[in-house]
Amino acid sequence: MRVEITRFDPDKDEVPKTQEYEIPVQADWKVLDAINYIKDEVDSSISHRWSCRMAVCGSCGMMVNGEPKLTCKTPLSAYSDSIKIEPLANFPIVRDLVVDIDGFMDKFRRVKPWIVRAKERAEDMEALNEKGTYSQSPAELVVFKQFSMCINCLLCYSACPVVANEPEFMGPAAIALGHRYNLDSRDQGDRERNRIFRGAGTVFSCSFANECSEVCPKNVDPAAAVNQAKLGAVIDWAKGLVLPRGGA
Amino acid sequence: MKQLLLRFEPVIWLLFGAGLSIGTMLLTGFVLIVGLAIPLGVVPADALSYERAHMLASNVIGRLVLLGLIALPLWKGAHHLRSLSIDFNGEARDGAVGGLLYLVAIIGSVGGILAVVRL
Numbered sequence: 249m250r251v252e253i254t255r256f257d258p259d260k261d262e263v264p265k266t267q268e269y270e271i272p273v274q275a276d277w278k279v280l281d282a283i284n285y286i287k288d289e290v291d292s293s294i295s296h297r298w299s300c301r302m303a304v305c306g307s308c309g310m311m312v313n314g315e316p317k318l319t320c321k322t323p324l325s326a327y328s329d330s331i332k333i334e335p336l337a338n339f340p341i342v343r344d345l346v347v348d349i350d351g352f353m354d355k356f357r358r359v360k361p362w363i364v365r366a367k368e369r370a371e372d373m374e375a376l377n378e379k380g381t382y383s384q385s386p387a388e389l390v391v392f393k394q395f396s397m398c399i400n401c402l403l404c405y406s407a408c409p410v411v412a413n414e415p416e417f418m419g420p421a422a423i424a425l426g427h428r429y430n431l432d433s434r435d436q437g438d439r440e441r442n443r444i445f446r447g448a449g450t451v452f453s454c455s456f457a458n459e460c461s462e463v464c465p466k467n468v469d470p471a472a473a474v475n476q477a478k479l480g481a482v483i484d485w486a487k488g489l490v491l492p493r494g495g496a
Numbered sequence: 497m498k499q500l501l502l503r504f505e506p507v508i509w510l511l512f513g514a515g516l517s518i519g520t521m522l523l524t525g526f527v528l529i530v531g532l533a534i535p536l537g538v539v540p541a542d543a544l545s546y547e548r549a550h551m552l553a554s555n556v557i558g559r560l561v562l563l564g565l566i567a568l569p570l571w572k573g574a575h576h577l578r579s580l581s582i583d584f585n586g587e588a589r590d591g592a593v594g595g596l597l598y599l600v601a602i603i604g605s606v607g608g609i610l611a612v613v614r615l
Contacts, residue, residue, distance in 0.1 A: 413583060448498075452505045455579045478509055485506040 249273045250330040251282055253294060256341050264341060266332075267291075273324055280308050280319040283333065283345070296345040303465055306399030309336050309406070310345055316403035318465040337406040338415070352402060355418045358444060359426025364437025382434040392431035395424050395473050397466045404460035404470050410453055418450045420460035424473035430480055442484035451478045498591035501598075508575065508598065515572030518564050526565060550615075559612040566608035567601075574601040 249271060256264040269286050277285075280298055287294050298308040303321045310319050311334040313327065324331070339347035368376070376382070404420035405411050411419050426445070430438040445451045454474045461471040501508070533539040542548070552558050574597035581593045 409583070414587060446502075446505065448502055452509055482506040482510055 249282070249324070251286065252330070252332040253283070253286070253345065254334040254341075255294075255344055256335075258343060264335075275325060277324045278320050279310075279312055279317065279322045279324055279331070279333065282324055282331070283319065294345070295343045304399060306401035309401040309403045310334065311337055311406065316406035316463045318401055318403065321465055336402060338408070338411050339402070339405070349402060351415070352400075352405065352419070352422065355422040356400075356425065358418065359422050359429075359441055360437055360444075361422075361425045361429060363429065363432060363435045364440065365434075366436050384433055388433040391433070392428045395428035395431070395468060395470075398425055398428075398468045398470070399466055401465060403463045403465065407459040407463040409457050409459065410455055414449060414453060416449045417453050420454075420470035420474060423451055423454075423477050424468060424470040427473045427477040427480070430477070438480070439484060442481045445477055445481040446485060451481055454478070497595045501591060501594050508571070511568060511571035511601075512575035514564070515568035515570070515575075518568040519572050522561075522565060523569060553612075554615050559615060562615075563608050563612045566611065567605035570601040570604040570608075571598075574598050 251269045251271060252266050253269065254264050255261075255267045269290055271282060271285055271290065273282060273285075278301075280301065283294070283296055284298070287296070296308070296310070298320065299305040300307075301320045303318055306318070308319045309316060311317070311332075312319065312322055313332050314334075316336060319333070333345065335341050335345045335347045339349065339351070342348050363382075373381075398421055400421060402421065408417070408420055410417045423445070426441050429435045430441055451474055454471075456471060456475060458471045460474075461469045464470060529539060530544070534541055534544060553562055578590070578594045578597050581597075582590055585593070
């Protein structure tokens with residue numbers, strides 16, 4: 249099989265170039281197996297990220313024939329006798345197939361992806377501890393579980409036309425994960441997050457192209473999360489007009 | 497202008513969302529009946545004769561439905577065109593373009609309110 253791989257050495261190259269490799273492949277290989285074969289047997293200078301090989305770590309996302317794919321989950325047999333592998337679109341390239349995800353990490357931190365609690369009084373904590381601190385029923389879990397399955401592979405950022413156009417857009421995964429905490433029965437930070445969601449370059453920049461959900465390898469459906477987050481931000485805004493904020 | 501749009505983004509999105517639903521469902525049904533079913537004789541022409549249509553439209557619910565049909569698709573169109581403008585021009589002129597488009601939607605909505613009030 250002919251495999252074309254993007255090569256870029258920031259010390260030598262002005263722009264990325266493509267290098268071709270001709271390799272023997274096996275019927276049960278994934279795309280990642282082909283890259284690893286080249287790295288191990290043909291050209292050890294190739295840089296790429298991978299780890300778990302079972303679609304959990306989210307590190308092996310790349311463009312395969314122009315589409316964002318998790319390469320450990322994508323069978324090589326889905327392609328004919330040639331394949332083109334590039335780094336994830338919409339991210340700066342660090343080297344070869346490795347991209348810089350610092351921008352995403354900054355956006356991710358902005359949505360406070362952790363459980364936010366109001367300061368609790370000692371007597372409330374005693375009552376909480378008696379029934380099991382922050383206990384959660386299966387029905388409460390199912391409300392957000394789907395959105396918590398995100399592995400941060402960032403295929404959604406590569407597919408999103410808004411990210412391509414406005415790099416500062418918060419993007420599907422960060423919003424979906426923020427919304428996941430807004431839906432969590434143990435969390436009390438939804439007002440803070442909704443305020444962030446109403447800021448520039450967040451939920452209302454999404455034009456609902458739905459490409460993020462099309463490419464998501466974990467069926468998180470980030471487009472649904474973003475649009476639910478829009479409604480949550482609007483309801484919170486409307487509440488702010490008619491209800492006192494209680495000093496928040 | 498960009499800051500003003502950002503401040504009213506929740507309202508704009510609500511009107512856009514409502515326009516999207518109206519445009520997809522009600523307006524399609526409306527065009528189907530008036531544009532196809534009546535001319536093809538599937539629905540008798542006198543079903544929407546002037547007197548009947550006027551009676552239907554001049555009660556409170558009829559007026560509200562008509563206002564929705566007139567105003568909300570304007571907000572849908574304005575928001576879509578603004579998104580299109582961002583796709584082509586980026587954020588640079590978004591404030592001016594968005595402001596102009598929503599102004600058209602506001603004028604159309606006010607016109608719609610006047611029209612249904614004067615029915």
